[in-house]
Amino acid sequence: MQVISTRAELQAWSDAERAAGRRVALVPTMGALHAGHLSLVETARAHADQVVVSIFVNPTQFNDPKDFEGYPRVMEDDLAACRAAGVDVVWTPQVEELYPDGAPVWVDVEEISEPLCGQNRPGHFRGVTTVVTKLFLAARPHVAVFGQKDWQQLAVIRRMTEALGFGIEILGGETVRESDGLALSSRNVHLGPVGRKQALRISESLSLAQQRIDDGERSHAVLCEAVIKKLGEATQARVDYAEFRDPTTLELAGENLQGPTLLAIALQFDADPDGQGAEVRLIDNRVLAVR
Amino acid sequence: MQVISTRAELQAWSDAERAAGRRVALVPTMGALHAGHLSLVETARAHADQVVVSIFVNPTQFNDPKDFEGYPRVMEDDLAACRAAGVDVVWTPQVEELYPDGAPVWVDVEEISEPLCGQNRPGHFRGVTTVVTKLFLAARPHVAVFGQKDWQQLAVIRRMTEALGFGIEILGGETVRESDGLALSSRNVHLGPVGRKQALRISESLSLAQQRIDDGERSHAVLCEAVIKKLGEATQARVDYAEFRDPTTLELAGENLQGPTLLAIALQFDADPDGQGAEVRLIDNRVLAVR
Numbered sequence: 001m002q003v004i005s006t007r008a009e010l011q012a013w014s015d016a017e018r019a020a021g022r023r024v025a026l027v028p029t030m031g032a033l034h035a036g037h038l039s040l041v042e043t044a045r046a047h048a049d050q051v052v053v054s055i056f057v058n059p060t061q062f063n064d065p066k067d068f069e070g071y072p073r074v075m076e077d078d079l080a081a082c083r084a085a086g087v088d089v090v091w092t093p094q095v096e097e098l099y100p101d102g103a104p105v106w107v108d109v110e111e112i113s114e115p116l117c118g119q120n121r122p123g124h125f126r127g128v129t130t131v132v133t134k135l136f137l138a139a140r141p142h143v144a145v146f147g148q149k150d151w152q153q154l155a156v157i158r159r160m161t162e163a164l165g166f167g168i169e170i171l172g173g174e175t176v177r178e179s180d181g182l183a184l185s186s187r188n189v190h191l192g193p194v195g196r197k198q199a200l201r202i203s204e205s206l207s208l209a210q211q212r213i214d215d216g217e218r219s220h221a222v223l224c225e226a227v228i229k230k231l232g233e234a235t236q237a238r239v240d241y242a243e244f245r246d247p248t249t250l251e252l253a254g255e256n257l258q259g260p261t262l263l264a265i266a267l268q269f270d271a272d273p274d275g276q277g278a279e280v281r282l283i284d285n286r287v288l289a290v291r
Numbered sequence: 292m293q294v295i296s297t298r299a300e301l302q303a304w305s306d307a308e309r310a311a312g313r314r315v316a317l318v319p320t321m322g323a324l325h326a327g328h329l330s331l332v333e334t335a336r337a338h339a340d341q342v343v344v345s346i347f348v349n350p351t352q353f354n355d356p357k358d359f360e361g362y363p364r365v366m367e368d369d370l371a372a373c374r375a376a377g378v379d380v381v382w383t384p385q386v387e388e389l390y391p392d393g394a395p396v397w398v399d400v401e402e403i404s405e406p407l408c409g410q411n412r413p414g415h416f417r418g419v420t421t422v423v424t425k426l427f428l429a430a431r432p433h434v435a436v437f438g439q440k441d442w443q444q445l446a447v448i449r450r451m452t453e454a455l456g457f458g459i460e461i462l463g464g465e466t467v468r469e470s471d472g473l474a475l476s477s478r479n480v481h482l483g484p485v486g487r488k489q490a491l492r493i494s495e496s497l498s499l500a501q502q503r504i505d506d507g508e509r510s511h512a513v514l515c516e517a518v519i520k521k522l523g524e525a526t527q528a529r530v531d532y533a534e535f536r537d538p539t540t541l542e543l544a545g546e547n548l549q550g551p552t553l554l555a556i557a558l559q560f561d562a563d564p565d566g567q568g569a570e571v572r573l574i575d576n577r578v579l580a581v582r
Binding site: 099137 | 298299302306309310312389390391393394395396397398399400401402403404420424425428429450451453454455456457458540
């Protein structure tokens, strides 16, 4: 496994691979790799000859400096995990390389970046789309893989890729969960025992919504109320959002659900009452089958 | 000479050229090609094996719909000029291909896009940087050539290319002038005979500033006054701006000029008093040698 640090080196490597007729896949990560990331690596492997993983904690997508500082950084573990997973190249750029001095340059996706996390994390998606543009331009991949857990991010990146014409295929990797249903996230480590237990209300509310739909319920308002009630059982948390939207355009669902519908949820947890854990914001989602 | 219309076809062509070890140059144009453009083609030829000219009147960089509608469109002449100049590929995308339906996506360069034309043409540079990103991603060139006449555009694109990390070399082509000094522009055709004569005050004021500097003048205020006075002789026009700035960062020059200094000028012409010609905005600039 090669570890590459400079952009120029990565571009030259990718150009040579492309010239040799090999397909290159990119899995952008912020490190702190877990089984969810490794499943993205597997998907990448199935679609390309060479798999690049980038590890970069991107400062511009953190609206909360505490979240940025506290974000887990475990480079040695990450490199070992990549090696074990058969990754070909790990790219570990420095902040100064991706954000050189001078006038700031941003890539902005309007509309679909505005609701949900866009509303709760001002500037977040501008940071994401800008850094992903830089990662794409450095790795020059044929295909890039992003987790479906960050569904809005995936939708925003799909839109950006199409509109700017990168010519890169975007794949969404299925969410990997703990055996009890909690979606894997690098931020889960911040949960105290009480928060960890209550965090199950998220995946439970996703299942509950599907169950109610399977039982015949179609009313947006009724389903929303059921979900909010279930989430309310997580007393250590407050609901940032719980919304039913179109999976592609992210427009709000109508009065009665029709066709596949995204249920997107974000919860903001406090530390446990006894002080264990720390503040942490978790998101999850499910595309509900509505027949 | 190949004429390519779709983005996918151009990307495939460029990938094949790159894989074969040939260097690709891109000259982005809005058509209505004149000797200035052809000189950019020559520069491109000197730096690459294959020269691509894109012809696309980009709607998003026109802040004035009349300017967009009135912009000269002469595709047959342009193709003939490219053929005669030995261009390898002409790319003629349609608006729908570069701006597919869906959420708008923008590339924004802050700060250096704000003064000068940025102030007088709101949204102009956002349109330029967005379309140039799309052209770069489609043509995948090693080098791209832009005219120095649009100095701020060149500075903005250099900054964008560096900050996003395209890995593309940006070259500025020298301004080509009529024998009397008027900088070539596709918009010159709109000048009536009176406006055409008065438009000479622009290049004259650039020379005047250099002359005064060569004679020992360094005062920003004095030089500015001399330039404004000269431009005032163009009674059919009003001055949008005439400013002394740093050639790279576009920051305003200090009280006394030091080192190479950009003098950037924009004039807005009315139609001639007898109704000949039409409204037209002309820009020109010179990097003044200050020793």
